[in-house]
Every structure is written in C-alpha cells, then in structure tokens.
Amino acid sequence: MTTKIAIFGVGLIGGSLALCFKGREGLNVVGHAHRPESAAKYVSRGVVDSATLSFEEAALDADFIFLCVPVGMLEDYMLRLSKLPLKKGCIITDVGSTKASIAACAASIDLHDVYFIGGHPMAGSERSGVEAASSLLFENAYYVLTPPPDIPEEAYEALKTLLVHTRAQIVRLEPQRHDEIVGAISHLPHIIAVALVNQVHGYDSADSLYSTLAAGGFRDITRIASSEPVIWRDILLNNRSVMLELLKDWNEEISAFVQLLENEDGEGIEKAFQEAGGFRSKLPDRRKGMITPLFDLHIDVPDHPGIIGRIATELGDQGINLSNVQIIESREDVPGIMRLSFRQESDMERAKVLLQRHDYTVYV
Ligand SMILES: NC(=O)C1=CN([C@@H]2O[C@H](COP(=O)(O)OP(=O)(O)OC[C@H]3O[C@@H](n4cnc5c(N)ncnc54)[C@H](O)[C@@H]3O)[C@@H](O)[C@H]2O)C=CC1
Numbered sequence: 001m002t003t004k005i006a007i008f009g010v011g012l013i014g015g016s017l018a019l020c021f022k023g024r025e026g027l028n029v030v031g032h033a034h035r036p037e038s039a040a041k042y043v044s045r046g047v048v049d050s051a052t053l054s055f056e057e058a059a060l061d062a063d064f065i066f067l068c069v070p071v072g073m074l075e076d077y078m079l080r081l082s083k084l085p086l087k088k089g090c091i092i093t094d095v096g097s098t099k100a101s102i103a104a105c106a107a108s109i110d111l112h113d114v115y116f117i118g119g120h121p122m123a124g125s126e127r128s129g130v131e132a133a134s135s136l137l138f139e140n141a142y143y144v145l146t147p148p149p150d151i152p153e154e155a156y157e158a159l160k161t162l163l164v165h166t167r168a169q170i171v172r173l174e175p176q177r178h179d180e181i182v183g184a185i186s187h188l189p190h191i192i193a194v195a196l197v198n199q200v201h202g203y204d205s206a207d208s209l210y211s212t213l214a215a216g217g218f219r220d221i222t223r224i225a226s227s228e229p230v231i232w233r234d235i236l237l238n239n240r241s242v243m244l245e246l247l248k249d250w251n252e253e254i255s256a257f258v259q260l261l262e263n264e265d266g267e268g269i270e271k272a273f274q275e276a277g278g279f280r281s282k283l284p285d286r287r288k289g290m291i292t293p294l295f296d297l298h299i300d301v302p303d304h305p306g307i308i309g310r311i312a313t314e315l316g317d318q319g320i321n322l323s324n325v326q327i328i329e330s331r332e333d334v335p336g337i338m339r340l341s342f343r344q345e346s347d348m349e350r351a352k353v354l355l356q357r358h359d360y361t362v363y364v
C-alpha cells in the first residue's frame with residue numbers, strides 16, 4: 001500500500017522534506033504549486049513524484065499533508081483543508097517557525113477524523129526556494145513537534161516514524177514555550193543582524209570604505225540578514241508579543257553596555273565577555289541547524305590556480321566527503337584562507353590529519 005504525502009509550498013523547507021521522502025519504498029510525494037511554472041519546475045528537478053495546481057487534488061487521499069508556506073498563510077491553508085473530504089486518519093502538519101497561532105487555529109476547527117500536529121524543523125538557511133532544497137538539510141538537526149494534548153499516540157508515532165527519513169532528532173514541546181525559546185535564539189538574532197547591517201549600510205552610503213573593510217567577520221555574523229523578507233515579515237508579526245518582550249530585554253542589555261562605556265568600566269566589559277564566552281562554550285555547537293551549520297576547517301592556501309581542485313581531489317581520493325568550500329573574503333587580498341565544511345565530524349578530523357600531512361596550516 002502506498003502512503004501519499006502532499007507538500008503544500010515546495011520551497012526550501014517543503015522541497016527538502018520532499019527530497020527526504022521521494023524514492024523511498026511505499027511513499028509517493030505530491031507537490032502543490034500556486035503557480036503553473038513552479039509545478040513544472042518541481043517535477044523537472046526531481047523533487048516530487050508529481051505536482052498539481054489543484055488544492056483539492058493534492059489533498060485528496062493524502063495520508064500526510066505538510067504545510068510549508070509562509071507563516072502568514074498557514075491558517076488560510078488549514079481552513080481550506082478543513083472544508084475538504086480528507087482521508088480518514090490523515091495527519092496534517094506544518095513547518096512554520098512559530099507554533100502557538102497555528103495550534104490555536106487547528107484546535108478551533110472541527111477536523112473530524114483528521115489530526116493536526118504542529119512542526120518546526122529547526123534547520124534552514126538564508127536561502128529560499130526549491131533551488132536551495134537539500135535532502136541533507138535536517139540531518140542531525142532538532143525537529144520540534146507540538147501535538148495537541150488530546151492527540152492519539154498512534155497519530156503522533158506515525159508522524160515521528162515518517163520523519164525518521166529526515167534524520168532529524170524529534171523534540172516534543174508545548175507551542176507557546178516553543179515560540180518563546182525560538183523567539184530568543186532564532187527570531188531575535190535575525191532582527192539584530194538586519195539592524196546591524198542597515199546601521200552599517202547607513203554609514204557606507206557616506207563612505208564606501210565601511211563595506212570594503214567589513215567583509216570577513218561582519219559577513220559571518222550577519223549571514224542571516226540575507227533571509228527571505230516575506231518569510232521573516234510573517235514570522236516576526238506572528239510572534240510579535242514575544243518579540244516585543246525580548247526587544248525590551250535587548251534594549252536593557254545594550255543600555256548596560258552604554259553604561260559600561262560611559263563609566264569607562266573596563267572590569268565590567270571584561271566580565272560581560274567572560275560571561276558570554278563561558279555560556280557560549282557550553283552550547284552544543286556541533287549540532288547542525290540554526291546558527292552553527294557544519295564542521296569547519298580553515299586552511300592557509302597559497303594563491304595559485306588549481307588549488308581548490310587539488311585539495312578536493314586529495315580529500316576525495318581518501319573517501320572524505322567535503323560538503324562546501326569557500327574562500328573567506330576578508331582575506332581575499334591576503335592569500336588566502338579557505339574554509340572547508342564537512343557534514344560529519346569524523347570527515348573533518350580525517351581531513352585535518354591529511355592536510356597537515358601535506359604541510360597545509362590548518363585551523364579548526
Ligand atoms: N527558511 C528557513 O530556514 C526555515 C523556514 N521555516 C518555515 O518554513 C516555511 C517555508 O519557508 P521556506 O521554505 O524557507 O520558504 P520558501 O520561500 O523557500 O518557500 C515558500 C513556499 O511557499 C509557496 N507559497 C505559496 N503561496 C505563497 C505566497 N502567496 N507567497 C509566498 N510563497 C508562497 C512558495 O511557492 C514556496 O514554494 C515558513 O513557514 C518558514 O517559517 C522553518 C524552518 C527553517
């Protein structure tokens with residue numbers, strides 16, 4: 001018997017989920033597109049088994065429905081689904097970055113013999129669209145599920161079993177608690193990154209040396225400022241009350257720094273860095289997802305042609321899987337720093353030994 005999985009919104013997250021499921025025995029993945037050109041693209045890229053522009057056709061007989069559209073559209077999609085004759089026992093889930101409002105919406109609708117379980121894969125990137133989708137996106141990341149209290153355990157287990165294909169680690173949470181925590185560790189950093197980039201952009205309009213010198217570390221800590229505007233408009237408006245509280249606390253943190261500087265309180269500044277460093281060093285930073293994505297090595301490389309190819313070949317010959325290579329821009333004119341990213345810690349460790357043996361200077 002085939003299990004039908006319908007994905008509404010085959011973008012970065014919907015497309016990545018589709019890739020996790022497609023080709024698995026007994027699973028059939030149907031993508032819903034809201035534009036004709038998108039439907040053809042999903043199929044030609046091999047992300048789904050079939051695609052349709054019809055809401056009804058996508059939902060018909062589905063065993064699982066994944067809502068992967070911007071947060072602001074989730075409630076509308078839920079309401080439309082609730083009016084369709086869905087398959088008995090069908091599980092509807094979503095991937096929205098906020099969980100309280102969609103949980104409340106689902107609880108207010110009579111879903112008959114259908115279940116809603118909120119979800120949030122806590123991995124992603126600043127990129128968007130099906131072009132950025134990857135079957136590896138969720139590997140080792142946390143995947144939050146927020147089932148309603150009265151969910152039959154079999155329904156919850158069925159979704160968990162399907163999500164094994166993402167290789168993510170499932171965490172069960174209450175929706176409001178999810179929104180408070182994720183507000184602090186994901187939504188607030190996005191606001192800070194955007195505000196910081198816009199502040200520097202203002203200075204740069206008068207003196208372009210700002211962007212010239214800002215390349216390296218500034219780019220690293222502001223990567224998420226390049227995230228998709230519509231996705232983030234919806235997340236922040238949806239989590240508005242949590243964000244307003246967090247921004248009050250943020251203003252206090254910044255005011256404390258203003259005080260330290262006004263009072264020339266060197267000891268206080270040191271203490272702030274010590275405290276932050278201490279907490280940060282205890283973070284489980286080897287986990288993929290959110291802000292620390294992969295296992296990285298940095299190496300000094302001489303600036304001559306073919307070096308990237310040579311290093312990639314040396315690693316490939318030893319069966320070491322390299323996930324990404326980047327020349328770090330702050331050092332473009334100072335040949336040169338290369339960042340090698342690996343999905344497995346063991347690959348990173350083996351690469352380090354190999355490159356050191358070839359006399360490269362390696363930094364973790
Ligand atoms: N971007 C990320 O890193 C993460 C995003 N999420 C959540 O996943 C959901 C989807 O986000 P992404 O896949 O990143 O976005 P995306 O922009 O890559 O994909 C959005 C999808 O929704 C479809 N869509 C349908 N109607 C739309 C409309 N009127 N306007 C815009 N798009 C429409 C688009 O065609 C596209 O397939 C959002 O609810 C987001 O909060 C969750 C985890 C990580």
Ligand SMILES: O=C(O)C(=O)Cc1ccc(O)cc1
Pocket residue numbers: 096097121122123124125126186224289290291292
């Ligand atoms: O790119 C990053 O570091 C992210 O923070 C990605 C991300 C964006 C939105 C989410 O709801 C979860 C993860």
